[in-house]
Amino acid sequence: xxxxxxxxxxxxxSSLRVCDVSKxxxxxxxxxxxxxxxxxVSLSVAAGELISLIGPSGxxxxxxxxxxxxxxxxxxxxxxxxxEAITGPSAERGxxxxxxxxxxxxxxxxxxxxxxxxxxxxxxxRHEVGEFMRLVGLEGFAKAxxxxxxGGMAQRVALARALINHPKVLLLDEPLxxxxxxxxxxxxxxxxxxxxxRRTTMLLVTHDxxxxxxxxxxxxxxxxxxxxxxRSIEVALERPRDRSxxxxxxxxxxxxxxxxxxxxxxTAIASASR
Amino acid sequence: MLRPEEKMNAQVNAPVEIIAATERxxxxxxxxxxxxxxxxxxLSTLLAVxxxxxxxxxxxxxxxxxxxxxxxxxxxxxxxxxxxxxxxAAVVQGFWSGLRRWMxxxxxxxxxxxxxxxxxxxxxxxxxLLPLPYFxxxxxxxxxxxxxxxxxxxxxxxxxxxLLGGYSIGVVLALITGICIGWFARARYWGMPVLKVxxxxxxxxxxxxxxxxxxxxxxxxxxxxxxxxxxxVTMLTASGIxxxxxxxxxxxxxxxxxxxxLIFRVAxxxxxxxxxxxxxxxxxxxxxxxxxxxxxxxxxxxxxxxSWAQGWAEYGKVFAALVIMAAFFSxxxxxxxxxxxxxxxxxxxxxxx
Numbered sequence: 225x226x227x228x229x230x231x232x233x234x235x236x237x238s239s240l241r242v243c244d245v246s247k248x249x250x251x252x253x254x255x256x257x258x259x260x261x262x263x264x265v266s267l268s269v270a271a272g273e274l275i276s277l278i279g280p281s282g283x284x285x286x287x288x289x290x291x292x293x294x295x296x297x298x299x300x301x302x303x304x305x306x307x308e309a310i311t312g313p314s315a316e317r318g319x320x321x322x323x324x325x326x327x328x329x330x331x332x333x334x335x336x337x338x339x340x341x342x343x344x345x346x347x348x349x350r351h352e353v354g355e356f357m358r359l360v361g362l363e364g365f366a367k368a369x370x371x372x373x374x375g376g377m378a379q380r381v382a383l384a385r386a387l388i389n390h391p392k393v394l395l396l397d398e399p400l401x402x403x404x405x406x407x408x409x410x411x412x413x414x415x416x417x418x419x420x421x422r423r424t425t426m427l428l429v430t431h432d433x434x435x436x437x438x439x440x441x442x443x444x445x446x447x448x449x450x451x452x453x454x455r456s457i458e459v460a461l462e463r464p465r466d467r468s469x470x471x472x473x474x475x476x477x478x479x480x481x482x483x484x485x486x487x488x489x490x491t492a493i494a495s496a497s498r
Numbered sequence: 499m500l501r502p503e504e505k506m507n508a509q510v511n512a513p514v515e516i517i518a519a520t521e522r523x524x525x526x527x528x529x530x531x532x533x534x535x536x537x538x539x540x541l542s543t544l545l546a547v548x549x550x551x552x553x554x555x556x557x558x559x560x561x562x563x564x565x566x567x568x569x570x571x572x573x574x575x576x577x578x579x580x581x582x583x584x585x586x587a588a589v590v591q592g593f594w595s596g597l598r599r600w601m602x603x604x605x606x607x608x609x610x611x612x613x614x615x616x617x618x619x620x621x622x623x624x625x626x627l628l629p630l631p632y633f634x635x636x637x638x639x640x641x642x643x644x645x646x647x648x649x650x651x652x653x654x655x656x657x658x659x660x661l662l663g664g665y666s667i668g669v670v671l672a673l674i675t676g677i678c679i680g681w682f683a684r685a686r687y688w689g690m691p692v693l694k695v696x697x698x699x700x701x702x703x704x705x706x707x708x709x710x711x712x713x714x715x716x717x718x719x720x721x722x723x724x725x726x727x728x729x730x731v732t733m734l735t736a737s738g739i740x741x742x743x744x745x746x747x748x749x750x751x752x753x754x755x756x757x758x759x760l761i762f763r764v765a766x767x768x769x770x771x772x773x774x775x776x777x778x779x780x781x782x783x784x785x786x787x788x789x790x791x792x793x794x795x796x797x798x799x800x801x802x803x804x805s806w807a808q809g810w811a812e813y814g815k816v817f818a819a820l821v822i823m824a825a826f827f828s829x830x831x832x833x834x835x836x837x838x839x840x841x842x843x844x845x846x847x848x849x850x851x
Contacts (some may be wrong), residue, residue: 325745325748
């Protein structure tokens with residue numbers, strides 16, 4: 225099990241509940257037809273917990289994340305942070321995409337402090353910008369523009385930018401998906417370090433089963449058409465985790481097997497044959 | 499963006515590699531200020547301008563023997579001073595690498611321009627290939643420019659005031675309408691048809707109406723120039739704003755951004771490259787409108803000067819005004835490029851300028 229019960233460290237106010245949420249979209253080719261992207265999804269994330277959402281493409285992982293971020297509104301159901309309903313985007317729920325989406329017209333420093341300006345807190349919290357640059361190891365790059373950065377560095381800036389407002393929940397939408405294998409493993413440790421230091425509740429969407437097992441307290445498996453939560457698996461391994469530990473490998477083959485039967489067969493076979 | 503393999507490299511060698519990469523341009527600039535690091539100019543580059551000037555001078559002296567000395571004296575002096583400057587520069591560049599870099603770039607072009615002057619003189623005064631009152635020699639043009647310098651200076655000043663007045667009013671209005679049309683769905687619905695129907699009418703087509711409506715010719719000219727600028731700048735501002743990447747807006751919202759932040763700190767910076775295209779197009783149409791308005795309405799400025807000189811059949815003055823117009827407009831264009839380089843400094847290295 226996880227050694228530090230997260231609820232002791234973080235306050236209950238940063239727990240997250242998704243209650244029976246469904247989301248419909250108009251079909252891209254015919255706006256009159258509705259496509260069900262999420263069907264009766266319920267999920268409860270304790271404060272300070274790190275949860276991975278995995279599943280084949282089209283299972284609604286990103287849709288769920290956008291709903292939690294408040295960027296979309298559910299067709300039915302309710303989302304709660306602590307006891308408050310989510311009605312729109314807010315600085316208390318940070319979001320990091322696969323593409324770092326740094327503002328290219330701002331330097332690294334100004335990208336990181338963008339959140340402070342947006343919340344009108346720049347005067348009071350200016351000193352924190354430097355702390356966050358140090359936290360993600362970018363002290364020397366304050367004046368660099370985003371296109372000078374490598375993919376890994378850009379993603380670290382994106383993490384710092386999302387963390388500067390001290391969000392209760394950090395939503396990560398395949399943040400490491402575009403990185404090469406080597407950088408990705410370093411960044412996994414980096415994200416874990418940030419999580420352990422700050423105990424932010426984290427939701428990580430990923431395609432990578434190893435990443436999910438390596439990082440999270442719990443893995444939520446989703447299946448497509450319509451997207452729903454199929455299973456939730458506790459990862460009871462000590463951190464730092466060893467990717468070749470027999471328990472790790474057993475968990476990995478369990479999930480693969482499950483996806484093979486429950487999910488999109490093609491996707492599952494493709495990942496199983498790796 | 500870096501390609502994947504480059505990303506990998508950059509990541510492996512972490513900070514050092516990246517610092518080197520970001521600082522390289524600066525290091526390069528420092529290095530070129532030592533003269534040993536910049537290769538010497540080739541002899542052909544050094545000699546291009548003096549040679550061209552000497553040839554032009556020889557041609558000029560041979561041709562102008564038949565001409566009255568008063569009209570040719572200035573041109574000889576002009577060529578002489580270009581020659582002097584070229585020789586001085588050839589000596590100084592040995593110590594000054596900035597000048598050397600500029601010369602490497604400019605020497606062939608200046609030499610070619612001098613050669614063109616020489617050809618022009620040969621076919622006008624020399625061979626008399628072109629009908630004379632309409633095509634004076636470069637010597638005659640220079641002569642009229644110097645003789646009429648006060649009126650020319652005054653005309654340039656009036657044109658500048660008119661152009662900058664009209665351009666800045668047009669840009670301010672266009673930014674306001676462009677941002678509204680680009681951001682607010684309702685402004686887009688009502689504004690876009692107006693823009694699409696009225697915008698494409700060339701501003702100069704409004705001249706007859708403007709003359710009737712406006713109390714003074716200068717005011718109507720300012721209005722026409724503003725209108726000419728307004729259309730392209732509005733169009734490109736609106737399209738830049740409405741094409742802001744949705745993910746930038748999403749990110750800003752999750753950072754707690756309100757509407758003002760989204761418009762002024764996300765959409766407008768993101769639209770800047772597009773806005774500058776509009777500013778350049780607007781500048782082009784404003785030149786055109788300025789000259790037409792001055793020719794038909796306003797009784798001052800370079801456009802007025804050209805038609806006035808033409809009325810007196812003084813084509814030397816017409817050409818003189820054209821030369822000044824070229825210098826005037828290209829200077830303003832260059833100034834706008836400098837502003838663009840400053841504002842869009844973050845694009846350096848992303849796109850080819």
